[in-house]
Amino acid sequence: MDQDRSRLNLEEPRRVTIREVARAAGVSVSTASKALNEQGRMSPETRDRVRQIARDVGFRPNAVARALVGKRSFTLGLITNDTYGRFTLPVAAGLASAMASKGVSVFLCAVDDDPARVRLSIEAMEDKRVDGLVIAGKRIDRAPPLENRRPAMPVVYANAATPPEGVGFVPDDKRGGALAARHLLSLGRRRLAHISGPEDFAAVALRAAGWCQVLRDAGLEPYGKSLHGSWSEAFGYETGLFLRERLGTERYPDAVFCGNDQIARGLIDALQVRQIRVPEDIAVVGYDNWDIFARATRPPLTTIDMALTRLGECAGLTLLDMIAGKAVEPGLRKLPCHLVMRQSCGGEQIGDAT
Amino acid sequence: MDQDRSRLNLEEPRRVTIREVARAAGVSVSTASKALNEQGRMSPETRDRVRQIARDVGFRPNAVARALVGKRSFTLGLITNDTYGRFTLPVAAGLASAMASKGVSVFLCAVDDDPARVRLSIEAMEDKRVDGLVIAGKRIDRAPPLENRRPAMPVVYANAATPPEGVGFVPDDKRGGALAARHLLSLGRRRLAHISGPEDFAAVALRAAGWCQVLRDAGLEPYGKSLHGSWSEAFGYETGLFLRERLGTERYPDAVFCGNDQIARGLIDALQVRQIRVPEDIAVVGYDNWDIFARATRPPLTTIDMALTRLGECAGLTLLDMIAGKAVEPGLRKLPCHLVMRQSCGGEQIGDAT
Numbered sequence: 001m002d003q004d005r006s007r008l009n010l011e012e013p014r015r016v017t018i019r020e021v022a023r024a025a026g027v028s029v030s031t032a033s034k035a036l037n038e039q040g041r042m043s044p045e046t047r048d049r050v051r052q053i054a055r056d057v058g059f060r061p062n063a064v065a066r067a068l069v070g071k072r073s074f075t076l077g078l079i080t081n082d083t084y085g086r087f088t089l090p091v092a093a094g095l096a097s098a099m100a101s102k103g104v105s106v107f108l109c110a111v112d113d114d115p116a117r118v119r120l121s122i123e124a125m126e127d128k129r130v131d132g133l134v135i136a137g138k139r140i141d142r143a144p145p146l147e148n149r150r151p152a153m154p155v156v157y158a159n160a161a162t163p164p165e166g167v168g169f170v171p172d173d174k175r176g177g178a179l180a181a182r183h184l185l186s187l188g189r190r191r192l193a194h195i196s197g198p199e200d201f202a203a204v205a206l207r208a209a210g211w212c213q214v215l216r217d218a219g220l221e222p223y224g225k226s227l228h229g230s231w232s233e234a235f236g237y238e239t240g241l242f243l244r245e246r247l248g249t250e251r252y253p254d255a256v257f258c259g260n261d262q263i264a265r266g267l268i269d270a271l272q273v274r275q276i277r278v279p280e281d282i283a284v285v286g287y288d289n290w291d292i293f294a295r296a297t298r299p300p301l302t303t304i305d306m307a308l309t310r311l312g313e314c315a316g317l318t319l320l321d322m323i324a325g326k327a328v329e330p331g332l333r334k335l336p337c338h339l340v341m342r343q344s345c346g347g348e349q350i351g352d353a354t
Numbered sequence: 355m356d357q358d359r360s361r362l363n364l365e366e367p368r369r370v371t372i373r374e375v376a377r378a379a380g381v382s383v384s385t386a387s388k389a390l391n392e393q394g395r396m397s398p399e400t401r402d403r404v405r406q407i408a409r410d411v412g413f414r415p416n417a418v419a420r421a422l423v424g425k426r427s428f429t430l431g432l433i434t435n436d437t438y439g440r441f442t443l444p445v446a447a448g449l450a451s452a453m454a455s456k457g458v459s460v461f462l463c464a465v466d467d468d469p470a471r472v473r474l475s476i477e478a479m480e481d482k483r484v485d486g487l488v489i490a491g492k493r494i495d496r497a498p499p500l501e502n503r504r505p506a507m508p509v510v511y512a513n514a515a516t517p518p519e520g521v522g523f524v525p526d527d528k529r530g531g532a533l534a535a536r537h538l539l540s541l542g543r544r545r546l547a548h549i550s551g552p553e554d555f556a557a558v559a560l561r562a563a564g565w566c567q568v569l570r571d572a573g574l575e576p577y578g579k580s581l582h583g584s585w586s587e588a589f590g591y592e593t594g595l596f597l598r599e600r601l602g603t604e605r606y607p608d609a610v611f612c613g614n615d616q617i618a619r620g621l622i623d624a625l626q627v628r629q630i631r632v633p634e635d636i637a638v639v640g641y642d643n644w645d646i647f648a649r650a651t652r653p654p655l656t657t658i659d660m661a662l663t664r665l666g667e668c669a670g671l672t673l674l675d676m677i678a679g680k681a682v683e684p685g686l687r688k689l690p691c692h693l694v695m696r697q698s699c700g701g702e703q704i705g706d707a708t
């Protein structure tokens with residue numbers, strides 16, 4: 001059968017009709033149609049058999065005709081302004097993988113921050129009658145510029161600002177900061193400094209809040225001034241070269257929690273120039289678990305993983321519920337982060353989630 | 355007018371009809387239709403006026419109905435097995451940007467290397483009647499596993515293996531290797547070593563061939579053994595720690611051309627540990643111009659840029675020609691790379707293409 005199909009595919013593409021599916025399954029066209037549309041009553045065995053046969057013979061319902069009469073098209077759209085892909089690619093991977101197992105395809109449009117591009121993409125998604133839309137971003141306090149345009153389909157936000165009546169998924173950054181602090185405290189570190197990205201990012205404030213709360217619960221204050229700069233190795237490196245001076249402290253900290261992995265890597269490189277040992281003298285925790293950085297750092301970086309792949313899965317499954325007409329509460333869902341231990345803090349290397 | 359539209363969009367989405375466009379333009383429905391479909395004779399002024407009015411009032415032809423009668427849908431598909439996005443994201447950015455200016459949207463499906471996922475995605479693209487398909491990859495000698503399936507639409511390959519009768523675009527890797535060699539020769543370097551990725555990559559052989567040819571034309575041989583390893587900082591770092599031993603040479607090379615930026619960065623870090631100065635003692639050229647690595651390297655990396663954004667543009671424009679029925683020669687197009695000078699070779703910093 002498979003051989004026949006591949007031979008067939010080398011010829012002019014030809015669609016298998018529902019009549020052929022019905023004949024092969026020994027049921028009426030109407031029963032076959034109900035089985036494939038998940039409508040009407042029949043035994044689960046019959047439904048499964050028809051669907052299996054449809055798959056075997058390569059049947060695909062005519063999506064265009066189906067869309068015209070308002071049925072599902074088994075496609076989702078994903079619109080993102082993260083053209084670099086750092087955040088959206090793991091989200092897209094989780095989404096596409098969870099959806100593929102349900103026979104649903106995901107179309108991604110990367111739009112940068114140009115409202116005209118966003119409009120064009122949303123219109124294209126609407127024109128193509130995708131069943132629903134995931135709107136993804138590169139930070140939790142911004143979204144692609146929709147300009148009051150409400151897509152004519154169910155929408156879920158992922159790692160992006162979510163409007164009050166919307167459904168959204170973001171990493172729990174406050175918990176991420178708390179995880180870093182607890183880990184360092186558990187290793188006996190007590191002079192705990194934090195350096196992070198620009199202050200106007202909501203994630204920066206949340207990570208710092210989670211971090212500070214755990215410190216205060218332990219009777220400690222953050223060690224030295226809090227330092228903010230770009231999300232870059234360069235900022236980490238410059239800070240590392242003059243760490244005490246920048247923090248305004250007499251002694252070095254014994255641990256630094258960095259707002260992302262690039263800052264952490266720059267910091268560690270600079271500490272090595274200053275002959276300060278990581279993790280013996282200073283333990284370092286990163287954030288993101290971006291593995292091309294986290295693994296290449298010497299020593300490899302212990303860091304917080306935002307579980308963006310899982311976030312993409314959750315966004316997709318919730319969107320399917322909305323498309324199916326199930327009641328979904330509006331609001332923001334914060335998904336747990338987790339700590340990935342490598343070697344930049346010492347302690348036992350208990351595993352690597354990636 | 356714009357205010358009215360945004361107010362309208364807050365209400366239930368409502369489609370503007372072609373009748374309203376015709377009325378606003380003071381032409382018949384038939385003339386409006388011809389103007390918007392680029393068919394039929396009329397003055398360019400009339401056509402432009404109708405199209406401008408259609409844009410102003412937010413008219414969009416019903417894509418589903420249009421697809422049913424075989425007209426263009428003004429969408430392209432992009433299927434890639436580069437789930438990391440390193441290669442496909444710049445290609446996608448160039449493609450989407452060139453297409454946006456023509457009112458064409460691009461839907462991306464990332465498929466990894468699972469044939470079932472590839473099939474699902476191609477079927478979804480066909481079902482949605484996209485006008486054409488770009489198939490993109492992460493190396494020039496592989497493509498997503500289509501398994502003899504010929505998509506029912508025009509196809510262009512981008513940075514992927516192209517079948518003999520297909521149309522494809524790849525970076526000119528041989529020229530990239532030659533550019534690196536010419537640059538180092540022009541700076542007076544004469545002991546020129548090359549370390550690169552795994553030998554089974556076609557790009558590795560092509561870069562080495564271009565490199566060697568320029569050296570031989572200058573009466574030189576490659577300095578030391580050619581070394582191959584993974585595309586990682588770790589390989590560059592280990593090689594750098596024992597560079598003479600690995601190359602099998604008595605003296606250090608005075609220049610190293612690395613197969614990608616990650617190898618180059620690892621090499622430079624190791625040379626610093628050995629107190630070898632870059633670029634004074636050894637000049638280093640990378641490959642890729644992956645800016646998060648190339649800019650963060652100390653000193654910032656001189657490297658070869660494969661112009662993948664331009665490659666995406668070219669692939670899209672050629673695909674539009676094929677969709678429009680123009681004659682397009684099958685075959686592989688090799689697009690020029692260029693050198694981006696930063697500071698890892700010395701010489702004058704003449705600019706930065708990124």
